[in-house]
């Protein structure tokens with residue numbers, strides 16, 4: 001996290017979770033309001049910056065995308081370095097991606113402080129008809145692990161901005177209280 005000009009903040013936020021849960025699309029929906037049906041198109045993109053205003057202060061959210069590295073189980077420590085927020089994403093229509101959440105949290109904990117603002121994100125909530133993970137399962141895991149929880153759809157935009165905004169707000173409050 002960097003602070004410049006007295007009123008300017010830069011928050012690094014990482015998006016993690018199994019391959020194909022929708023990480024890249026959450027990011028492009030948030031940063032550019034775009035949805036990409038061709039998942040391969042995101043390879044190579046490392047981060048996107050979105051400016052938000054909080055209490056009259058300019059906050060730059062620099063959101064990092066694994067850019068496909070996770071497929072090879074090789075998200076490097078450079079990816080996590082300096083992160084102050086994390087979105088741990090699973091796909092509500094694929095139970096295995098939910099079962100991986102603990103592994104992603106373990107990995108986050110090896111690389112980052114426990115003070116990092118965390119949000120559990122159940123993406124693809126538009127796929128209600130093939131849902132494999134209930135809202136309650138998501139909620140209770142989040143409670144157990146001390147995470148915020150939200151269900152999103154990068155496809156139809158449900159809660160995407162809200163997910164990022166909650167994390168950014170939490171980081172901002174921690175920074176203001178000098179916890180981060």
Ligand code: GDP
Nearest residue numbers: 019020021022023024025037039124153154155
């Ligand atoms: P990543 O590997 O986690 O970055 O996942 P991508 O963002 O590349 O998305 C993987 C696949 O899921 C692509 O085919 C997307 O079109 C699709 N996808 C992503 N988000 C959603 C969503 O909210 N709803 C639905 N139905 N499909 C999604």
Ligand code: MG
Nearest residue numbers: 024042067068
């Ligand atoms: Mg991706």
